[in-house]
Amino acid sequence: MKPADAPVDKSRRAFLAGSGFMVSFALFGSWRALAGETNTLGATILAPDLPGDLKIDPILDSWIKIDAQGVTVCSGKVELGTGVRTALWQIAADQLAMPLDKFKFVTADTALTPDEGYTAGSHSMADGGTAIYHAAIQVRQMLLEAAAAKLGVPTKSLMLRDGIILSGDGRQMTYEEAAQGVNLHQQAKSVSPQGDPSAYRYIGHSIPRVDIPAKVTGGTAYVQDLRLDGMLHARVVRPPNASAQLKEIDTRAIETMRGVVKVVRDGNFLAVLAEHEWEAIQAMRALRERAQWQLTQTYPTNDTIHAVLKTLPERLYVTTRENNGPVKQVLSNASAASISAPASPTRSLAMTKQYVLHGSIGPSCAVAVFRNDMLTVWTHSQGVFPLRAGIAELLGLPKENVRCIHAEGAGCYGHNGADDAACDAAVLAYRTPNRPVRVQWMRDQEAGWEPLGPAMLTEINAVTDAHGKLQSWHHALWSTPHNSRIVNAGRLIPATLLAHPAAPASPAPIPQPEGDADRNAVPLYRIPSVRVDMHFVTDMPFRTSAMRSLGAYINVTTIEGMMDDLAEQFGEDPVAYRLQHLDDPRARDVIQRAANRFGWNLATPLPEGHGIGFAFSQYKNLMGYCAIALEVKLDKAARSVRIVRVVAAVDCGQIVSPDGLTNQIEGGIVQSSSWTLYEQALVGENGVQSVDWSSYPIARFPHIPAAIEVELIDRPGAPFLGAAEIAQAPTAAALINAIKRVVGWRPLHLPVARQDSPIFA
Amino acid sequence: MINLNVNGQTQPLEVTPETPLLYALRDHLKLNGAKYGCGMGQCGACTVLVDGRPVFSCLFPVSSVGTREVRTLESLGTTERPGPLQQAFIDHQAVQCGYCIAGMIMRAQALLEQVARPTEQQIREHMAPNLCRCGTHKRILAAIRQVADKGQRLNAGALKERA
Ligand code: FES
Numbered sequence: 001m002k003p004a005d006a007p008v009d010k011s012r013r014a015f016l017a018g019s020g021f022m023v024s025f026a027l028f029g030s031w032r033a034l035a036g037e038t039n040t041l042g043a044t045i046l047a048p049d050l051p052g053d054l055k056i057d058p059i060l061d062s063w064i065k066i067d068a069q070g071v072t073v074c075s076g077k078v079e080l081g082t083g084v085r086t087a088l089w090q091i092a093a094d095q096l097a098m099p100l101d102k103f104k105f106v107t108a109d110t111a112l113t114p115d116e117g118y119t120a121g122s123h124s125m126a127d128g129g130t131a132i133y134h135a136a137i138q139v140r141q142m143l144l145e146a147a148a149a150k151l152g153v154p155t156k157s158l159m160l161r162d163g164i165i166l167s168g169d170g171r172q173m174t175y176e177e178a179a180q181g182v183n184l185h186q187q188a189k190s191v192s193p194q195g196d197p198s199a200y201r202y203i204g205h206s207i208p209r210v211d212i213p214a215k216v217t218g219g220t221a222y223v224q225d226l227r228l229d230g231m232l233h234a235r236v237v238r239p240p241n242a243s244a245q246l247k248e249i250d251t252r253a254i255e256t257m258r259g260v261v262k263v264v265r266d267g268n269f270l271a272v273l274a275e276h277e278w279e280a281i282q283a284m285r286a287l288r289e290r291a292q293w294q295l296t297q298t299y300p301t302n303d304t305i306h307a308v309l310k311t312l313p314e315r316l317y318v319t320t321r322e323n324n325g326p327v328k329q330v331l332s333n334a335s336a337a338s339i340s341a342p343a344s345p346t347r348s349l350a351m352t353k354q355y356v357l358h359g360s361i362g363p364s365c366a367v368a369v370f371r372n373d374m375l376t377v378w379t380h381s382q383g384v385f386p387l388r389a390g391i392a393e394l395l396g397l398p399k400e401n402v403r404c405i406h407a408e409g410a411g412c413y414g415h416n417g418a419d420d421a422a423c424d425a426a427v428l429a430y431r432t433p434n435r436p437v438r439v440q441w442m443r444d445q446e447a448g449w450e451p452l453g454p455a456m457l458t459e460i461n462a463v464t465d466a467h468g469k470l471q472s473w474h475h476a477l478w479s480t481p482h483n484s485r486i487v488n489a490g491r492l493i494p495a496t497l498l499a500h501p502a503a504p505a506s507p508a509p510i511p512q513p514e515g516d517a518d519r520n521a522v523p524l525y526r527i528p529s530v531r532v533d534m535h536f537v538t539d540m541p542f543r544t545s546a547m548r549s550l551g552a553y554i555n556v557t558t559i560e561g562m563m564d565d566l567a568e569q570f571g572e573d574p575v576a577y578r579l580q581h582l583d584d585p586r587a588r589d590v591i592q593r594a595a596n597r598f599g600w601n602l603a604t605p606l607p608e609g610h611g612i613g614f615a616f617s618q619y620k621n622l623m624g625y626c627a628i629a630l631e632v633k634l635d636k637a638a639r640s641v642r643i644v645r646v647v648a649a650v651d652c653g654q655i656v657s658p659d660g661l662t663n664q665i666e667g668g669i670v671q672s673s674s675w676t677l678y679e680q681a682l683v684g685e686n687g688v689q690s691v692d693w694s695s696y697p698i699a700r701f702p703h704i705p706a707a708i709e710v711e712l713i714d715r716p717g718a719p720f721l722g723a724a725e726i727a728q729a730p731t732a733a734a735l736i737n738a739i740k741r742v743v744g745w746r747p748l749h750l751p752v753a754r755q756d757s758p759i760f761a
Numbered sequence: 762m763i764n765l766n767v768n769g770q771t772q773p774l775e776v777t778p779e780t781p782l783l784y785a786l787r788d789h790l791k792l793n794g795a796k797y798g799c800g801m802g803q804c805g806a807c808t809v810l811v812d813g814r815p816v817f818s819c820l821f822p823v824s825s826v827g828t829r830e831v832r833t834l835e836s837l838g839t840t841e842r843p844g845p846l847q848q849a850f851i852d853h854q855a856v857q858c859g860y861c862i863a864g865m866i867m868r869a870q871a872l873l874e875q876v877a878r879p880t881e882q883q884i885r886e887h888m889a890p891n892l893c894r895c896g897t898h899k900r901i902l903a904a905i906r907q908v909a910d911k912g913q914r915l916n917a918g919a920l921k922e923r924a
């Protein structure tokens with residue numbers, strides 16, 4: 001092990017990626033980071049012994065600033081529509097013992113806030129929330145001690161009320177007064193004073209979200225709503241696919257169109273800037289009509305993609321777990337062919353998933369201005385710091401001369417077009433000094449150019465004893481990367497289109513235990529021998545990146561399908577069969593709570609066409625627990641599947657906002673049912689063919705479950721865990737398990753309920 | 762130059778006749794209520810009311826508005842004094858990212874101005890043109906029902922009365 005302060009210039013991920021030899025390291029339940037390493041969200045660990053994201057920024061006044069104007073709490077995490085801003089604010093309020101409206105809360109601005117990497121992977125509460133939880137109470141304690149000294153009384157005699165320090169003799173002091181002379185520019189301690197949960201006014205309470213009033217009344221709420229003085233409207237024209245080359249184009253007729261300020265062409269990068277938005281759109285359309293592209297490559301289709309994935313260049317990552325001990329992951333130099341599945345499995349199950357779109361309702365947008373050598377970008381990126389580094393690299397500017405400020409966009413659900421649109425705005429603003437530039441992608445551009453959620457194949461072979469007890473488990477999967485985040489300029493689409501393009505960094509998976517395509521591929525169930533082969537396909541026919549729950553979505557669907565099938569084979573109830581293989585009391589709890597509330601009983605007669613399904617997972621095997629029980633109704637004549645009723649039981653540790661948590665689970669269930677029933681990005685020889693909501697249909701109101709019930713299990717004192725990604729995988733699994741009970745066979749290819757689906761035959 | 766009656770005020774706008782109403786509202790009148798989602802009449806993010814009927818403002822040319830009254834989300838209330846439907850969305854926390862919500866509220870407003878007590882199925886069918894990607898549907902339905910269950914049609918002139 002390296003000493004804590006030794007500089008390390010290679011991340012664990014880079015190390016894994018670059019090595020062609022067998023490398024091996026053990027991963028224990030709680031993976032301990034080393035100083036200098038990069039965490040899975042792209043932030044650098046400085047102080048491994050501190051709680052949460054204090055690890056990556058250990059200095060107290062990075063988080064909490066106090067000046068004459070009052071208290072400001074800073075977070076590098078951003079609101080993505082999950083309510084996390086309010087939840088983090090709640091934590092700060094209770095730990096500072098201040099009312100919510102008595103202090104400012106600033107998020108994700110490279111000039112003001114700590115660098116917490118990406119807001120992703122359900123880490124915001126666990127890492128960001130934990131950092132604020134500790135920083136706030138440590139600062140509060142320092143203020144109390146300072147006030148005690150100033151007032152000449154013991155610290156213990158002081159009370160806190162509404163952000164005022166009260167002494168028994170009637171004197172009082174504001175935090176600002178107490179803070180004078182206190183140095184908050186110091187490292188946080190690894191142990192914090194105990195808070196008093198009984199005094200919490202916010203944590204554990206459903207506080208109305210702070211962002212909602214503006215959103216329901218037409219306030220300025222989104223980056224799309226920014227209107228800066230002198231702002232130009234820009235539109236880009238994208239190639240028909242990523243490999244197309246722009247032949248000559250005559251732009252003179254477009255430059256003279258009404259309102260057009262200029263046309264920018266640089267290699268395959270094409271854009272137009274105009275005074276008004278509609279003028280920019282008309283010019284974009286004219287430009288698109290004139291642009292002639294040379295198509296240089298043909299692409300796999302929806303029918304061929306899964307066969308193609310097995311033939312592309314790959315790296316093989318093998319994860320094993322022996323006797324339910326820690327998981328171990330190695331990058332194997334063995335060729336895929338030399339690894340075989342168990343010779344005589346009790347059961348086998350293979351599934352496929354098509355490419356999917358994040359499909360934000362609002363296509364990506366950004367505003368940028370280049371003024372006095374400073375480039376400022378307003379963006380709905382999930383990671384303003386990595387984005388800044390990418391833009392600075394591309395434009396050859398020092399990082400200090402680029403500032404990225406988060407402003408909300410529509411929900412992104414992972415890596416969508418946000419960063420690329422921000423880069424478009426940056427490139428255009430840099431060439432148009434002193435005029436703010438607003439770039440708004442069109443719907444077809446978002447659909448055609450967002451990174452896709454990867455197509456995947458999974459194959460499980462399980463071996464049991466004669467009574468159905470699991471003995472060994474082999475899970476093989478094929479996928480392109482789930483993490484093409486911005487680690488260099490070349491990961492930004494505009495950078496790849498310029499005449500002097502930047503090359504994307506080579507792909508590297510998020511290692512176990514969090515996992516990438518192999519997220520959740522190791523079952524939580526008790527099995528003496530588990531092996532997961534991740535065929536990490538490095539050659540991406542289509543750019544793919546993170547979409548909520550990553551590989552967990554299909555891995556859990558396959559695992560939970562296998563559990564159901566084995567239960568059936570051995571005449572066991574599927575819920576009981578799962579419990580027989582589970583030791584973790586919190587896992588057992590969510591399963592029992594969901595089953596009880598649902599009234600799980602396979603013997604209960606159901607109407608014709610109805611079926612029930614059950615599934616469970618603990619997200620990443622180390623985050624929130626979620627069990628789902630649901631009933632579906634399949635109508636062959638109407639070619640429809642509807643969820644009649646769904647019950648979720650969840651455990652996300654200590655609950656900060658019960659209603660916020662419920663909202664996330666409800667959303668996850670609806671979103672996953674849409675993915676599972678309907679969604680596949682159409683791909684064909686010329687690239688992505690889904691360009692709108694008719695070529696990429698998603699669930700509409702008539703398709704939404706009739707009843708969604710969410711049961712919350714609170715764990716006071718346990719670490720905060722994220723909620724936005726925990727319901728997707730078990731929902732999909734339960735849905736497929738229920739459909740199997742209706743049709744009598746297991747649908748193996750997602751999505752399952754498109755109009756031509758065999759389940760309606 | 763085109764005169765548009767928006768939220769009770771008639772304003773002259775320097776726009777060409779084919780300009781979709783969405784851009785007149787957002788770009789020229791600086792109103793945030795109507796959102797750009799698809800520009801193709803497929804998502805409803807841009808929904809506003811023209812003479813009480815929900816329209817996709819992304820497709821609706823300003824020249825087709827004529828003298829009819831356009832109403833946007835801003836006409837229903839303010840953060841300090843939200844209208845009944847806006848308040849119901851706050852009460853139910855019927856928002857995740859919220860990007861679809863402006864259009865949702867306007868489409869629901871149109872129904873609730875016409876029908877005193879719509880059924881669940883009526884509401885779902887009426888709302889079908891509007892997409893929500895976050896999966897907030899259940900809460901959106903609950904918020905609409907909160908107002909619907911009062912059994913009284915919403916007042917189309919709410920803005921003017923409050924003003
Ligand atoms: S933006 Fe008008 S319907 Fe989608």
Ligand code: FES
Nearest residue numbers: 859861893894895
């Ligand atoms: S709340 Fe995000 S799209 Fe509806």
